[in-house]
Amino acid sequence: MRRVRKFLLGLAGIGLFVLCWQLATWGNGRTDVPGPWLALSGLRDLAREGLLWRYIIASVFRVMWGFALAVLAGVPLGLAIGWSGWVRDLLNPLVQLLRPISPIAWLPIAVLMFGGVRWWEPSDLSAIFLIFLASIFPIITAATSAVEGIDAKYLRVATNFEIGGMAMLFQVILPAALPQILTGLRLALGIAWVVLVAAEMLGVQSGLGFQINDSRNNLRYDLVVAAMIVISIIGICLDSAMARIESSALSRRGTAKR
Amino acid sequence: MSVARPKIEIENLSLDFAADGGSPISVLHEIDLSVSEGEFICIVGPSGCGKSTLLNIACGFLEPTHGQVRIDGVPVERPDRRRVFIFQNTAVFPWLSVEQNIGFGLRSSTADENAATVQRYIEMIGLAGFEKAYPRELSGGMNQRVEIARALASNPDVLFMDEPLGALDYLTRLKMRADLIEIWRQERKTILFVTHDVDESVQLADRIVVMSKRPASVKAVIPVDLPRPRSLDDPEYLRIRDEIFHLMGIDHFGRNEDAPSDSRARPSAE
Numbered sequence: 001m002r003r004v005r006k007f008l009l010g011l012a013g014i015g016l017f018v019l020c021w022q023l024a025t026w027g028n029g030r031t032d033v034p035g036p037w038l039a040l041s042g043l044r045d046l047a048r049e050g051l052l053w054r055y056i057i058a059s060v061f062r063v064m065w066g067f068a069l070a071v072l073a074g075v076p077l078g079l080a081i082g083w084s085g086w087v088r089d090l091l092n093p094l095v096q097l098l099r100p101i102s103p104i105a106w107l108p109i110a111v112l113m114f115g116g117v118r119w120w121e122p123s124d125l126s127a128i129f130l131i132f133l134a135s136i137f138p139i140i141t142a143a144t145s146a147v148e149g150i151d152a153k154y155l156r157v158a159t160n161f162e163i164g165g166m167a168m169l170f171q172v173i174l175p176a177a178l179p180q181i182l183t184g185l186r187l188a189l190g191i192a193w194v195v196l197v198a199a200e201m202l203g204v205q206s207g208l209g210f211q212i213n214d215s216r217n218n219l220r221y222d223l224v225v226a227a228m229i230v231i232s233i234i235g236i237c238l239d240s241a242m243a244r245i246e247s248s249a250l251s252r253r254g255t256a257k258r
Numbered sequence: 259m260s261v262a263r264p265k266i267e268i269e270n271l272s273l274d275f276a277a278d279g280g281s282p283i284s285v286l287h288e289i290d291l292s293v294s295e296g297e298f299i300c301i302v303g304p305s306g307c308g309k310s311t312l313l314n315i316a317c318g319f320l321e322p323t324h325g326q327v328r329i330d331g332v333p334v335e336r337p338d339r340r341r342v343f344i345f346q347n348t349a350v351f352p353w354l355s356v357e358q359n360i361g362f363g364l365r366s367s368t369a370d371e372n373a374a375t376v377q378r379y380i381e382m383i384g385l386a387g388f389e390k391a392y393p394r395e396l397s398g399g400m401n402q403r404v405e406i407a408r409a410l411a412s413n414p415d416v417l418f419m420d421e422p423l424g425a426l427d428y429l430t431r432l433k434m435r436a437d438l439i440e441i442w443r444q445e446r447k448t449i450l451f452v453t454h455d456v457d458e459s460v461q462l463a464d465r466i467v468v469m470s471k472r473p474a475s476v477k478a479v480i481p482v483d484l485p486r487p488r489s490l491d492d493p494e495y496l497r498i499r500d501e502i503f504h505l506m507g508i509d510h511f512g513r514n515e516d517a518p519s520d521s522r523a524r525p526s527a528e
Binding site for chain 2: 151153154156157159160161162171172175176178
């Protein structure tokens, strides 16, 4: 009963928003601010054109690469900063210095860096680079505080059984820090997806961000809103996929929340 | 069961904690104690007096300021798998199952040998059927058993137990005490057991070390020469219990509270 009520209330909230939207755009033509129906028919147009699928794949592809590289670099870095005093002293000031810079601000540099690349589409690489920058800092921060938060008694047990080095890392530190790291990854993926759209509005010729820019240039605001809806749905899918990975990884070791 | 050389020798041990900006705080003061092989020693004292700190030094987790702890004649410098520490609120790994936890410290050459050891200790602690369970699925008492089994499985000669039953409810605690005695009878480990529960110490120990308030020193060492299981209304049991209460009560009720620590009586510090 509670779940039904929760679902209906959620639906009502969205419905209320759509209603306001409808009222605010009443009587508008196609090129003005589109209402819900125009947006839906725009969505249909996009799907028919076939470009939509290409763009979705392009966007998800960029996010996956940028995010995966950030995980590969950020988790070990975060673990090292959390574990070793001198690595922390060496890298933490740098991390704090770079963290407040919006990834979008890196775009000119990224274009400069990858502009001459021949083995891959340069604009793809700069978008991936921006995603990488957007997600690596939350990942480093999560891994660092996960290691710092490990209960000292687990480490004592490990030293008591004379476990050290790599065994310590893989048998104690990583599993103890895993829940917090996974939460951080989920957060980082959300940020990556948000930044991707902005990154694709500049310089690239495909993807959902490009779709928005392109439609605006053609005064097809219905397609702009349609692309926004697609972005939302894919964002939700990515987040729930991460949530599923998180809970399956933790339930196997018996520390899932439910 | 006295052996020629003591198993554990604590000699003139002191620990000062460096306080921020001020003079160092003395936590342990000139502690001497020697423990024979296979002996069950309980350490009691007011809470916060530094009993746990003493145990942590003996296990090699902390370094003393003065003095040393020797085990089999060799000074303790770092943790060693031949003597295992058991924590108050269980330090079983939540990401490992019961059998993985118990097998954590094992170093046998073959997997079969390890599995057999794990199974033996699972049965000893009465958790057969829970091999694949995870700590969060077990009660506090069961987890404490798993931790004890993990310690025993690696076949140490000394167990350091830091209020291992302190977080359990009363009935579970009684049951665990009886089981602990049984395990100790079978395995003959040397045990240093910290508790603030006077009854617990009189039920378990061969000798009871009574510590003073901080800076902690050994106030008295009281032998308990009673057969186990010990009856809770045996007159000798009650006499020993009251003696310890008396020894601790002096400080609890503040009689010597402001006196400098060295003026305090330390009758039988061996």
